[in-house]
Amino acid sequence: MNPPSAMPFQTVPPAPPVLWCQNLTKTYGAAPALDRFNIAVPAGRIVGLLGPNGSGKTTLLKMIAGVSHPTAGEVRVCGLPVSAESKALVSYLPERPYFSRSMRVREMIAYFNDFYADFDGAMAHDMLAHLGVDANAACSSLSKGTVEKVQLTLVMARHAALYLLDEPIGGVDPAARDYILSTIIRGYRPTSTVILSTHLVRDVEAVLDDFILLRYGTMMLHAPVAYVTQEKGTNLDAFFREEFRC
Numbered sequence: 001m002n003p004p005s006a007m008p009f010q011t012v013p014p015a016p017p018v019l020w021c022q023n024l025t026k027t028y029g030a031a032p033a034l035d036r037f038n039i040a041v042p043a044g045r046i047v048g049l050l051g052p053n054g055s056g057k058t059t060l061l062k063m064i065a066g067v068s069h070p071t072a073g074e075v076r077v078c079g080l081p082v083s084a085e086s087k088a089l090v091s092y093l094p095e096r097p098y099f100s101r102s103m104r105v106r107e108m109i110a111y112f113n114d115f116y117a118d119f120d121g122a123m124a125h126d127m128l129a130h131l132g133v134d135a136n137a138a139c140s141s142l143s144k145g146t147v148e149k150v151q152l153t154l155v156m157a158r159h160a161a162l163y164l165l166d167e168p169i170g171g172v173d174p175a176a177r178d179y180i181l182s183t184i185i186r187g188y189r190p191t192s193t194v195i196l197s198t199h200l201v202r203d204v205e206a207v208l209d210d211f212i213l214l215r216y217g218t219m220m221l222h223a224p225v226a227y228v229t230q231e232k233g234t235n236l237d238a239f240f241r242e243e244f245r246c
């Protein structure tokens with residue numbers, strides 16, 4: 001009897017990065033708002049996108065979300081070029097309010113539930129209860145900070161692979177910030193990747209794994225927070241202030 005032939009050696013190809021950008025560039029006028037930006041971010045990272053006003057943070061997030069087209073370069077989400085398929089994997093919180101002020105909060109939840117297959121309505125109601133938001137309130141009656149809480153809830157209640165959060169805690173009170181950062185962003189989605197743009201470095205640094213520093217549309221640094229705390233012997237907030245001292 002012939003010996004069984006050896007099984008061919010099979011390797012499982014590594015999963016593509018959740019976010020991959022190559023030479024990503026956006027030019028509005030003469031100077032690029034974002035210039036040849038390169039990155040690969042694997043699953044499970046929480047990344048702070050940091051930089052002074054006008055450094056290109058919103059420009060970058062909009063191109064990843066597919067609401068703005070690059071002048072040059074490429075974005076891939078879980079290996080997919082920007083498309084309806086990639087957008088289904090991305091939950092995006094834009095910097096400005098976008099939802100209908102004429103609806104009630106619970107109607108917004110129902111709307112998201114209908115629109116997104118990955119939306120978790122029970123989770124959304126639970127988050128709102130923790131944040132002290134009345135689901136029966138009319139959106140037009142909400143304060144600015146409460147609107148932000150509702151928007152962030154709608155974004156984080158999706159089971160997305162990639163969350164893009166443009167200034168998610170700028171307008172909310174400090175107690176709610178703690179809940180949003182530690183529970184919603186760190187706790188609910190331990191395996192998802194989050195890119196979070198903010199000026200509130202001191203508030204967010206405890207939940208970040210990595211950070212990106214942008215200046216004039218150019219990436220200055222992409223590193224783990226531990227690079228600052230262990231190798232530089234300081235914290236991210238102090239490091240940022242030193243790098244961008246006016």
Ligand SMILES: Nc1ncnc2c1ncn2[C@@H]1O[C@H](COP(=O)(O)OP(=O)(O)OP(=O)(O)O)[C@@H](O)[C@H]1O
Pocket residue numbers: 028029033051052053054055056057058059060
């Ligand atoms: N639609 C637009 N038309 C022209 N220029 C734009 C447009 N959007 C952004 N820019 C310019 O691109 C640059 C980057 O802007 P962007 O909003 O991405 O910066 P940012 O880092 O998010 O700033 P901030 O921290 O103030 O929110 C700025 O110089 C800005 O003026």
